[in-house]
Amino acid sequence: MLAGAQASVLAALTARLYQLQILESERYVVLADENRMNLRLLAPVRGQILDRFGVVLADSQQNYHLVIVPEQVGDIAAALDRLAALVEIGESDRRRLQRDIRRKHAFVPVLVRANLSWDEMARVEVAMPELPGILIEPGITRHYPFGEAASHVIGYVAAVSEQELSGDPLLELPDFRIGKAGIEKAQDSELRGTAGTSQVEVNAFGRGVREIARVPGKPGHDVVTSLDMSMQECVTRRCSVEQSVASVLLDAATGELLALVSIPSFDPVPFSAGLTPAMWQELSNDPRQPLSNKAIAGVYPPGSTFKPVVAAAALTAGVLTAETQIICPGYLSLGDATFHCWRHGGHGTLRLRDAIKKSCDVFFYETARRVGIDRLSAMARRFGFGEVLGLDIPGERPGLIPSREWKLATSGAAWSQGETLIAGIGQGSVLATPLQLATMLARLVTGRAVSPRLVRTAGLMSPGGDPVPPEFRSLGFGPYTLALVLDGMNAVVNEPGGTAYGARITERGMAMGGKSGTSQVRHINDYERGRGGRHARQIAWKERDHALFVAFAPVGAPRYVCATVVEHGGVSGGGGSAVAAPICRDVLLEAQRRDPARQAPNGYAVAPSTMRGG
Amino acid sequence: MATLGHGLARRQPALPEKLRILSWSLVFLILLAAACGIAVLYSAADGSMQPWAAAQSLRFAIALALMIGTALVGVRYWYRLAYWAYGVALALVVAVDLRGFVGMGARRWIDLGIIQLQPSELMNVAVVLALARWFHSRSGEDVKRVRFLIPPALMVLLPAAVVLKQPDLGTALMLLLTGVALFFTAGVRLRVFVSMALAAAAAIPTGWHFLRGYQKNRIYTFLDPESDPLGAGYHILQSKIALGSGGLFGKGFLHGTQSHLSFLPEKQTDFVFTTLAEEFGFVGGLLLLSLYALIIGYAFAIALTCGNQFGRLLGLGIVTNFSLYVFINIAMVTGLIPVVGVPLPLISYGGTAMLAVMFGFGLLLNVGVHRNVRLNRRGESQPD
DSSP states (O other): OHHHHHHHHHHHHHHHHHIIIIISHHHHHHHHHHHHEEEEEEOOOOOOEEOTTOOEEEEEEEEEEEEEOGGGOSOHHHHHHHHHTTSOOOHHHHHHHHHHHHHSOTTSOEEEESSOOHHHHHHHHHHGGGOTTEEEEEEEEEEOTTGGGGHHHHOOEEEOOGGGOOSOGGGGSTTOEEEOSHHHHHTHHHHHOBOEEEEEEEOTTOOEEEEEEEEOOBOOOOEEESOOHHHHHHHHHHHTTSSSEEEEEEETTTOBEEEEEEESOOOSHHHHHOOOHHHHHHHHHOTTOTTSOHHHHOOBOOGGGGHHHHHHHHHHHTSOOTTOOEEEOSEEEETTEEEEOSSTTOOEEEOHHHHHHHTOHHHHHHHHHHHOHHHHHHHHHHTTTTSOOOOSSSOOOOOBOOOHHHHHHHHSSOOOHHHHHHHHTTOTTOBBOHHHHHHHHHHHHHSBOOOOBOEEOTTSOSTTSOOOOOOOOBOOOOTTHHHHHHHHHHHHHHSTTSTTGGGOOOSTTOOOEEEEEEEOSSOOOHHHHHTTSOOGGGSOGGGSOEEEEEEEEOSSSOOEEEEEEEGGGTTTTOOIIIIIHHHHHHHHHHHHHHOGGGBOTTSOBSSOOOOOOO | OOOGGGOGGGSOOOHHHHHHHSOHHHHHHHHHHHHHHHHHHHHHTTSOSTTTHHHHHHHHHHHHHHHHHHHHSOHHHHHHHHHHHHHHHHHHHHHHHHHOEEETTEEEEEEOSSSEEOHHHHHHHHHHHHHHHHHTTOOHHHHHOHHHHHHHHHHHHHHHHHHHHTTOHHHHHHHHHHHHHHHHHTTOOHHHHHHHHHHHHHHHHHHHHHSOHHHHHHHHHHHSGGGSTTTTTHHHHHHHHHHHHHTTTOSOTTOOHHHHTTOSTTTTTTTHHHHHHHHHHHHHHHHHHHHHHHHHHHHHHHHHTOSSHHHHHHHHHHHHHHHHHHHHHHHHHTTSSOOOOOOOTTTSSOHHHHHHHHHHHHHHHHHHHTTTOEEOTTSOEEOO
16 A cells, blocks of 8 residues: 555656656746846947047046955955055945945955056056955946036936936946937937847856857947037137136038037036036036036027128118118107117217117117018028027027017017017017027028038048038028128228227238127116116126127138127126127137138148137 | 574574675665765766765765664664664754754754764654564554554654754654554554544644744745745745756756756755756656665565564665655655755765665665564564
């Protein structure tokens, strides 16, 4: 009976083995492979960002971390003491280390120090034979050789956020970084590359035993920008004398931005590791807004820099010719309201050329009245105001060009003619970005619908290569319209009595034309006017006027345009011609000196490259 | 006194004759099984004699000598020593309970200085010895009396209770089942077993109360192993994966992934069968089962052909205990019953288990050698 029982148990066990090993084997083979196979993603190397001459603006740099493998080190405290003689290890490093060692498997390398210097690495390498379990591991960090100089354009990379998870498994890698601003963000898919995979056999504790297969990833593509980094640096340096400035340098022929500067700037590197709360507080509480790219996202009343648009609208509408005379007694009355010229005593009788040169407000009140808001806002849009220009980095703001429909929709009230007059001097509701001002001027000097861009796209990828200039469509101005306006702007700078005569360029063949602007941040009341206007130094910085200047050069054959806005008049609190015009002058002078067409074949500049001002 | 009429067979055989009668076939089968075990331990250590295979070989060599020695000693000595052996084993088990140290979550081990002993393993053999002596040359009338059955029942229940408290559910179960089997072969009537079974069933709620948390968990997870794949169900699941992925012919010697990558727990002790069957597949598993079947068959034949009651009971007790170990271990690793922590005899890594099993086989071989010897109640060889 016992034997029978045992025989049946044996049979049962055999049947069970048959069931597991023959009938259900396939299922368990899969499970066993799932157990031991671990697919690891290999992050591709992020592409470089280059300037037009191939200068590296952002690249991925190998750096070296010091790590410790606890299981290979007998006495961790002793090993750390020996290491501390070679590299600096702080008390907080030690505490973090002890914690990490407790939490992780003994074979997982634990970080001792990130970013070893070359000296430290050399010292550790030499001592390596006596330091079992101490390793130097390569890592990748994003490196920006020019630091803050172009961080608004280039942007930065940082850890992937929850919302950005798109299904690309790369994004789930703990150390992966994604473009968060500027070109890093706009061209992220281009720069990112595709993931490689490594199939690793692991044991139950997750330790890799051997690599079974490896599919290398594709590194990201390089992105070539239109920036001329040396120019960008020059502009940055020139602008840094002021607290809060935006300056745009544009090649009017191609629409390519040579420099796009917003001061103050920020260091893009800490974003990659994650900003500390203190750093974030400091950046976001700064009234000068270092994180905002004021060149494309700062909106300002254009003030008198808007007058060329009004002039072009009037000439096109036929309500004005070059010979039309308008009398400026210092004010203009419309119904009950009185509109003042900036010059208390008035300019007397003026034609268009002198009105631009002297920036007469009454002349443009009258001109705007004749043109009417409908034709004026249509012309402003033709010049690129009132909507985003479609620049190839994110963050652009549209500004505002008021119209009857806009007024009705926002306030419910009908448009009043007084508002047309105010719009005629670029004040009131009119708002524009420095990029729009530069684009306006580029369109004015070419007569074409120039649109600005920063990225040289496929086909134009090779750095240094001359891209084929895009064919911008004509804006359809009459033959003399733009010439008249530009002639007025020439007079602004180059004739005595012009508002920016003090900022003219005297170098032969490099003279610039331009238009100054001073835009009110606060309404001026009659009391202040009665006391002879305000004195800038008496008012808080935040309430002072902005200083603006737009300029082109050379006057004979305009190629470069520059728009500069100094927030609240800058250090001296002066107007556009006093504060912003010298910046435009220096930028345009430098741009012309650096023009490849003026370079001797061996690469030396014909004229010494010096910056004035500062 | 022996007379010529009763022939030589009834005397204590002389040593050369003992060596001749000794069942060398069984010794060979045991050697084969132990060799399999050492090979698996070699593989479990990633193709190395350290840390298990070498130690196991040495222990086996010592245990083999012990087995042969045990087999050749006169059966009457074992008969006389039976209660003493039981007493010593019980004392050790109790000592472990009082002073032993905890290994792998349970108090099972006693440190004798040179070796660490797990006395509960020895208790199996001791119980069989004591019960065989108790039931030796008792009439059917005796066995029917309940009062006669109380001492042997206590002999089983006492150590079982202590072992259960250690806690070692597997060994306690083994003691009980072996005891039941011995009672049965001794002629205790079926009626008694039924009432005992009923009593046991009634005791389940109380017994459940005494089970440790992890023992309860093991039973829970046995009922639904995949409910907790990373917790207690992990062992069974990983073992089934290892067995199933082995397939018909296995992954090859030294190529088991589940065992080598440590997914399989206890690959050298309780789950050693899985380690073997992953590498040698269904065929390998079946061959090992057949080897066990052969050993059990031989052992049964030896026990049943023994002329005296003591030898018969001793032999049957030992072979039953052995086969229980084999069956419960394999049923456990294949997921048929809960994980109770029972080693696979002759294969699993472990000193005391090896010693106990080989001592058991020594007694069994002894029974075979002395199958024609008659013993009286005092343990003297008798002519009739």
